[in-house]
Amino acid sequence: MKASRRPDGLVIRDGAMRIRGQWSVAWMMTPVAIIFTLLFILPSLNYFVLSFWRVAAFRVVPDFSFANYARALGQHLPVLLYTFKLALLTAVTTTVLGFLLAYVIRFRAGRLAPFLLLVTLLTLFGGYLMKVYAWKTILGNEGVINTALLGLGLIDQPITSLFYSPGAVVVTLVHFLLPFAVLPIFSSLRGVEEAEIESARDLGASGWRVVSDILVPRCQTGILAAFSLCFLAAVGDYVTPAIVGGTISMFGRIIESQFGQAFNAPLGAALSFVMLFASALVLITAGLLLRLWRPR
Known part of the structure; x- marks a missing residue:
């Protein structure tokens, strides 16, 4: 010693x-x-x-059984897959947009960078429901877009596909989650010096090669954090599909209904853990795929 x-x-x-x-x-x-x-x-x-118990006469009965998980994977599996498809689309779109915005703030905005970063932070205080209802006002049959198109004479009837659709759900979630993607990616990009990018360009690297060979490998942690936050928030959300999705059935709404209307907490717990384990597999896979990214 x-x-x-x-x-x-x-x-x-x-x-x-x-x-x-x-x-x-x-x-x-x-x-x-x-x-x-x-x-x-x-x-x-x-x-x-x-999650292993059962409900009898609206009362929870302690009884070890895999019936809830069998029902979750059997009856509700299509809804789970559909939910994951929308959540993946939302997470990938938000992460890509967040990367682009973070890149602009870090390397292109110049003196406006602190202002843009402040605006990004301020959007976090806007309120979740306010943003959802804002998009309801924009995309609704009597919303801003349809009213403007009708006023210009470009359409004769409101475009009903804008609202109560998967696209409306994805757009609303992307708007809400974008700051959560920008901040971790921007934090990672702060470790990249502008001299590295300029050196790569002087050596003849294209814009894509700079992104692929320098930026992505150096900010993998931020990209994975952004994707994870956006995916987990999207896959478990049930408020947005209920307000702007209409009849769209997502896994979060089914879980909420089991704890509320159906009074079946064991099934709701089983559905929650099925979604939790499936989400963990998705995030592990995303992390492994990101680690395989190598500069060419």
Whole structure:
């Protein structure tokens, strides 16, 4: 065990200092661990156990069975796949747009960069429901777009496909989630110096080669964080499909109905964990695919 001598002459062993530092970190992390356990782990374990029970005469009966999971994977599997398709489309679109906006703020905006970043942050305080209802006003049969087109004489009847459609759900979610994609990607791009990009261009690299060989490998963490946030928020959302999706059935609405109208909490818990495990597989796959990205 190594020892070091302090200016006052006392001898302190490095091993003792290291152990004391580890105990200090452990004590600081204890409140966080307790809060995380009480608010997340224990409720999750409770619902995991509940997912194996059943409902009889509108009462939850403790009974270990895989019937809820069988029903979730059998009866509701098409809805799960459809939900994942919309969530993937939303996450990919938002991540790409977030990357472009983050690139503009980091390398192209110049003196306007702080202002654009501030605007991006301010959009987080706009309110989720306000944005959803704003798009309802824009895309509705009597909304801004249809009113403008009718006024210009370009159409004779409102375009009903704009509202209560998968496109309306995706557009609304992209608008809401875009700041959550911009911020982590911008944070990663801050580690890339402009001199690196200029050097690559001086060597003849095209814009795509700069993005592919420099920017994407250097900000993989930010891209994965942006994709994960957008995908998880989109796959579990049920408010947006209910307001702008109309009759579109998504997995979040089914889960909400089981806890509310159907009074079938065990099935709702099973549906939640099916979506959780499937989402984890998607994110793991996305992380592996992103790690395979190599400069050409």
